[in-house]
Amino acid sequence: MTRRGELTFLAAASVLVGFGTAFVNLSRGQPVDAEVGLSSIVFALAFLGFYWGVKALAPNASPHPLLIASALGAIGFIEVYRLDPRLGSLQRWWFLVAAGLAVGLLAILRSDGLDVVRRYRYTMLVAALVLLLLPLLPLAGSFPIKGRLVNGSRLWVTAGFGNLSLGFQPGEIAKIVIIGFLAAFLSDHRAALAAVTHKVGGITVPDPRQLVPVGIAWVASVAVMVVQRDLGASLLLFAAFITLLYAATGQVSYLGIGGGLFLAGSLAAWRLFDHVAVRVAAWLQPFDDPFGSGYQIVQGLYAMGSGGLTGAGFGLGRPDLIPFAATDFVFAAVGEELGLAGSVVVITLYALMVAAGAGIALQARNQFRKLLAAGLTFIFGIQVILIIGGVVRLLPLTGITLPFMSYGGSSLVANFLLLALLARISHEERA
Amino acid sequence: MNGPIRRVVYALFVGMALLLLSTTYIQAVAAPKYRSDPANSRVLIAQADKERGAIVDRNGLILATSEETSSARRSFTRKYPLGEITSHPVGYSTVLFGEAGVEAAFSDRLRSRQDLAISDMLTAMFGGDLRPQSLRLSLDATLQQVAAESLGDRLGAIVALDPKTGGILAWVSHPGFDPTRIPDPAYASAVEADPTSPLVDRARSATYPPASTFKLIVAAEAIESGVATPDTLFVDLRGLELPGSTAILRNAGGDFCAGGDDVDLRTALVRSCNIPFASLAMTLGSDAIGSRAALFGFNAPIPWGLPTLASVWPDYSGDLAALAQAGIGERDVRATPLQMALVAAGIANDGEVMLPFLLDAIFDADGEVLEQQVPRPFGRAMAPSTANALTELMVGVVERGTGTRARVSGIRVAGKTGTSEAGTNPPAWFVGFAPADEPIIALAVVVEGGGVDGSGATIAAPMARRLFEYWLLGR
Numbered sequence: 068m069t070r071r072g073e074l075t076f077l078a079a080a081s082v083l084v085g086f087g088t089a090f091v092n093l094s095r096g097q098p099v100d101a102e103v104g105l106s107s108i109v110f111a112l113a114f115l116g117f118y119w120g121v122k123a124l125a126p127n128a129s130p131h132p133l134l135i136a137s138a139l140g141a142i143g144f145i146e147v148y149r150l151d152p153r154l155g156s157l158q159r160w161w162f163l164v165a166a167g168l169a170v171g172l173l174a175i176l177r178s179d180g181l182d183v184v185r186r187y188r189y190t191m192l193v194a195a196l197v198l199l200l201l202p203l204l205p206l207a208g209s210f211p212i213k214g215r216l217v218n219g220s221r222l223w224v225t226a227g228f229g230n231l232s233l234g235f236q237p238g239e240i241a242k243i244v245i246i247g248f249l250a251a252f253l254s255d256h257r258a259a260l261a262a263v264t265h266k267v268g269g270i271t272v273p274d275p276r277q278l279v280p281v282g283i284a285w286v287a288s289v290a291v292m293v294v295q296r297d298l299g300a301s302l303l304l305f306a307a308f309i310t311l312l313y314a315a316t317g318q319v320s321y322l323g324i325g326g327g328l329f330l331a332g333s334l335a336a337w338r339l340f341d342h343v344a345v346r347v348a349a350w351l352q353p354f355d356d357p358f359g360s361g362y363q364i365v366q367g368l369y370a371m372g373s374g375g376l377t378g379a380g381f382g383l384g385r386p387d388l389i390p391f392a393a394t395d396f397v398f399a400a401v402g403e404e405l406g407l408a409g410s411v412v413v414i415t416l417y418a419l420m421v422a423a424g425a426g427i428a429l430q431a432r433n434q435f436r437k438l439l440a441a442g443l444t445f446i447f448g449i450q451v452i453l454i455i456g457g458v459v460r461l462l463p464l465t466g467i468t469l470p471f472m473s474y475g476g477s478s479l480v481a482n483f484l485l486l487a488l489l490a491r492i493s494h495e496e497r498a
Numbered sequence: 499m500n501g502p503i504r505r506v507v508y509a510l511f512v513g514m515a516l517l518l519l520s521t522t523y524i525q526a527v528a529a530p531k532y533r534s535d536p537a538n539s540r541v542l543i544a545q546a547d548k549e550r551g552a553i554v555d556r557n558g559l560i561l562a563t564s565e566e567t568s569s570a571r572r573s574f575t576r577k578y579p580l581g582e583i584t585s586h587p588v589g590y591s592t593v594l595f596g597e598a599g600v601e602a603a604f605s606d607r608l609r610s611r612q613d614l615a616i617s618d619m620l621t622a623m624f625g626g627d628l629r630p631q632s633l634r635l636s637l638d639a640t641l642q643q644v645a646a647e648s649l650g651d652r653l654g655a656i657v658a659l660d661p662k663t664g665g666i667l668a669w670v671s672h673p674g675f676d677p678t679r680i681p682d683p684a685y686a687s688a689v690e691a692d693p694t695s696p697l698v699d700r701a702r703s704a705t706y707p708p709a710s711t712f713k714l715i716v717a718a719e720a721i722e723s724g725v726a727t728p729d730t731l732f733v734d735l736r737g738l739e740l741p742g743s744t745a746i747l748r749n750a751g752g753d754f755c756a757g758g759d760d761v762d763l764r765t766a767l768v769r770s771c772n773i774p775f776a777s778l779a780m781t782l783g784s785d786a787i788g789s790r791a792a793l794f795g796f797n798a799p800i801p802w803g804l805p806t807l808a809s810v811w812p813d814y815s816g817d818l819a820a821l822a823q824a825g826i827g828e829r830d831v832r833a834t835p836l837q838m839a840l841v842a843a844g845i846a847n848d849g850e851v852m853l854p855f856l857l858d859a860i861f862d863a864d865g866e867v868l869e870q871q872v873p874r875p876f877g878r879a880m881a882p883s884t885a886n887a888l889t890e891l892m893v894g895v896v897e898r899g900t901g902t903r904a905r906v907s908g909i910r911v912a913g914k915t916g917t918s919e920a921g922t923n924p925p926a927w928f929v930g931f932a933p934a935d936e937p938i939i940a941l942a943v944v945v946e947g948g949g950v951d952g953s954g955a956t957i958a959a960p961m962a963r964r965l966f967e968y969w970l971l972g973r
Contacts, residue, residue, distance in 0.1 A: 365537075372524060407525035411522075421510050422507075425503065448507075456516075456517060459517060
């Protein structure tokens with residue numbers, strides 16, 4: 068795509084945001100006001116700013132992930148604005164903040180490149196652990212950063228500075244940092260991790276030493292689930308780790324061990340933890356308790372079914388009937404208002420994003436960059452499958468965000484950082 | 499490393515393909531099921547702001563209407579000018595709180611069909627009218643008001659109907675509610691939580707011991723079967739020892755019915771004496787009384803379009819003591835106010851019970867009559883001669899018996915009082931009709947707790963008189 072084509076694409080996404088928000092206002096019987104222009108302009112500033120940042124700091128980068136993200140971001144933003152204009156007006160600033168931080172990351176990486184990431188891998192591991200543990204800070208006290216309990220999970224921190232307080236989910240950032248660490252660690256030790264296998268009767272049996280890293284990841288994932296009650300993050304981290312370990316070593320046995328541990332952990336969680344058992348029941352038989360545990364899933368199904376093939380149109384359905392529509396269930400909300408047509412577009416865009424990330428990983432010559440690109444692509448794809456799969460009843464529902472579409476600052480920041488890393492990888496490979 | 503990476507990416511693509519499949523199933527295959535599921539609030543919301551047809555009384559007075567709140571969005575709110583007074587028969591139609599009354603029973607006629615469902619578009623293509631239709635009820639708004647005023651603050655119900663057609667003239671259940679405010683969740687939940695149950699339509703969804711008004715059915719069975727005539731004599735006792743029990747059944751007041759020798763059926767009914775009717779019930783048997791009660795509508799919901807509780811005559815075969823008490827409308831005999839109004843109406847209409855109706859006619863949006871109610875018989879409860887004999891007895895009740903407070907000057911009124919003494923909230927009753935020779939109104943009045951501070955004679959009969967006076971004399 069030419070530079071002009073890329074700019075036209077981003078401009079079109081911004082215009083789409085303007086038209087979409089205008090349509091939402093009109094369908095609510097409200098005038099087209101300054102909100103519409105402001106949304107469109109701030110959205111354009113965020114994406115064009117990031118685009119120019121990439122052109123300036125990583126000029127050889129592949130433009131595709133950013134373009135796909137702008138399309139997803141536009142659809143998601145209109146739906147969030149439609150569900151709650153107040154959330155929408157916050158979300159557009161989060162786009163700007165996230166794009167700014169992503170450009171900042173590119174600037175940091177400008178001179179030394181991704182070697183910085185590699186060099187500070189253990190610092191990153193510690194940082195990731197700290198980020199994961201931050202929400203366990205006391206809920207009250209004099210310390211400016213406090214944990215926050217939201218819907219039974221300890222995923223949030225509140226940073227208070229005087230009267231200003233800011234909520235954030237550090238786990239979202241931790242996911243990216245952990246992938247950075249894993250890519251660095253695995254590119255160092257892949258040979259050792261791949262070599263040690265024994266054949267017993269024709270079957271490849273892993274060496275006990277191989278079990279150690281898998282075991283650590285498993286324990287960490289279980290800890291996230293038990294301590295923070297975050298099923299989604301736990302599944303996501305474990306699945307990303309196992310697939311990346313497999314990608315680094317080519318050892319199918321890791322998938323076997325990981326799968327086995329995953330099944331054992333799932334079974335234990337289902338038996339031991341009520342909140343997991345409730346979710347499994349709501350997944351298998353949501354209509355058994357349509358006003359209780361199955362409520363959200365049932366409302367999501369009603370929304371998507373009511374949308375049908377072509378949808379009600381932005382602002383003309385009732386996706387606001389779904390609890391947490393703007394975060395967990397934004398896919399169902401888009402499904403109601405844009406219909407199956409819109410749902411297919413969204414899933415296709417995510418598949419294209421995975422393809423773009425995979426392309427960057429496959430073309431990379433440097434092992435670390437290859438693993439980093441692969442890890443970021445995997446965690447992105449797995450997250451999309453987990454949350455949409457939960458909404459469409461393919462999987463039990465886990466409360467994680469849909470990248471670039473769900474409302475939420477932490478999620479947007481994390482995904483823009485992911486875009487910046489992919490841009491930097493492709494830039495270094497093409498340089 | 500590219501091989502494993504490729505394979506993981508393929509796995510992700512497979513996962514996304516499954517997402518597409520599942521999404522397609524939900525939005526294409528299962529969509530109609532989810533879209534029309536009654537638990538899907540969108541079904542009701544689609545009707546929420548839509549225009550609904552008007553509901554008017556027999557004289558065209560508006561009882562319910564849709565007022566446009568925003569012409570840009572064509573959104574409407576439902577208004578009920580008479581408010582609480584017509585709240586139970588007219589009911590309400592809301593998104594959050596469902597529907598009730600006529601609004602519920604004829605919702606399909608009142609609703610606008612312009613909601614772009616494919617079936618509606620086909621209807622329109624073939625010239626069908628999608629605009630909401632309007633209803634005219636048989637109710638008379640002024641009589642309704644008189645009934646509500648006469649009931650006052652007492653909990654209870656009044657049902658009045660035209661005995662010749664079955665058309666309901668007044669239908670009051672107190673307490674009521676303000677139907678215009680039901681869409682407000684705070685108001686709706688407050689009303690729902692109210693211990694006096696304002697949302698329960700006592701006229702059809704509550705049953706009470708019919709007490710002495712049930713004697714009309716026992717007398718009907720006795721006369722019709724030839725077991726007794728109005729002149730048949732009974733031994734006049736102070737107390738009747740119930741068979742197989744130590745309990746003693748007494749007349750109201752505990753004295754003889756007519757001085758202590760013999761008493762005829764006529765006097766027993768006029769003075770509402772319990773002992774003759776208890777012995778009569780034991781003579782007739784549980785099955786005979788039950789069959790007669792069923793001819794009036796007992797033991798099955800009245801099939802008239804609105805959900806109605808069945809009135810109950812239990813099987814007392816083999817338990818004479820219980821049968822004796824049931825024969826005077828106590829024990830576990832239960833009746834809705836509507837049921838007892840039908841008993842009065844059946845006697846008034848020469849023994850033929852007409853099926854009650856609230857809906858008089860349906861109009862299209864241009865005011866053309868689409869359907870006109872045709873009076874339909876529910877069934878014959880007794881021969882005309884029996885009905886005439888009972889009418890004479892009931893006239894005696896009002897002229898010289900327990901029902902004198904229902905008397906209207908210059909008009910022969912027929913009636914029967916009832917006062918329950920059982921339970922914590924024993925009701926007081928009056929059922930009757932007028933004029934006795936050419937009845938144009940039959941009614942039932944029930945007052946909860948009326949048996950505590952009064953009786954059917956002192957509390958219910960005066961209320962009935964006010965309805966008779968308005969309907970017959972216009973005052």
